[in-house]
Amino acid sequence: PGNNSNTPGNNSNTPGNNSNTPGNNSNTPGNNNSSANATPRVDFSVSYEGIKNTANKDIRELAQKKEIDGAVILKSYKVNLGNQSSSGNDFNLSSIPLKTLVSQNYRETVVAQAEGQDHTITRNGVAHIYRQNYSLIAGITPTGLTLNGESEKLDADDDDTNILIKGYTTQNLPTAGKFDYSGIASDGDKKGKLAYSVDFDSGKGSGKITGLDSDIHLNEAEIKKMSYTNKETDGTIINGHGIEGSSNRGSYRLGFFGPEAEEIVGTVDDRNNGEIGFAGSR
Known part of the structure; x- marks a missing residue:
C-alpha cells in the first residue's frame, strides 16, 4: 500500500482481465455464484496488456515533454516483479504470503520508436504488496527512470505511488x-x-x-x-x-x-x- 489516487470500490471486470463486466469477480464464469460452503476462485492476476497500455500512454507523454515530433510506436514491453518476468503473460500474485507486507522490486523496460530511431526507457520501482484470502492491495512506488541509459528526473506526478487492488x-x-x-x-x-x-x-x-x-x-x-x-x-x-x-x-x-x-x-x-x-x- 502506498499513495496515489483512484479510489477503492469493489469487484470487477477484473482481477487481471480487461473485460468490462459489472458484478463479475474474474473472467471465470459463475465466480459470483459460489455457495457459502464453497471456496470461491479468487483471481489475483495482473493484466499484462493493461499495464502495457498504461506504459504506452506514459511513454507518449514523455515524448511530448521531450518535444519529440511525429508518431511514437511501442515496439516491445517487458516487466519484472520480484522473480516474475513477462513479455506477454499476466502476473499471478496468488503466491504472495498471507497477511504479510511484502516488498518486491519492479522494473519496466520499453523500446519505442520515434523520429525513425529506437529509444529504450526503463522505469524502476518498489511494490509493497499485502494479500488476504479474498483481496490484495499493492502500492507501486517509482524510484528511477532512464532514457537510452541516461537517468531522467522524476516529476512530481511520476513518483506518486500507484495503487493496485484485486x-x-x-x-x-x-x-x-x-x-x-x-x-x-x-x-x-x-x-x-x-x-x-x-x-x-x-x-x-x-x-x-x-x-x-x-x-x-x-x-x-x-x-x-x-x-x-x-x-x-x-x-x-x-x-x-x-x-x-x-x-x-x-x-x-x-x-x-x-x-x-x-x-x-x-x-x-x-x-x-x-x-x-x-x-x-x-
Missing part, C-alpha cells in the same frame, strides 16, 4: 450484525495498524489507523454500491459494495471482499502525503 468482492452483504476488522496500513515507508467496525444493521462503519505519525480517524459513513479503477496500473475495474467517508487527514474509501464480507481493502487520500493503503479481516 480480489473477490462481496455481492450479497450481511443484513445484520456488527463486525470488527483488524489489519495493516502503509504509506509506502511506514507500517501502521487498522481497526474498523461495521454495523450491518445500520449500514454504517467507522474506524482508526494508528502508527503512521498522527492517528487517522475514519469517520462514520454509510455502505453503498461503489466501483474502483486501477487507472495507474493495469486499467481493470472493480464493482461491488463499499464505504466512502471523511477523516482528519483526508477522504477515505474501502470495499468489501469475500462471500460474506470477511475482508475490507481501501485507501485514505492523505492531503499532505499522498494515498495510504489499508486492509483488514474479521
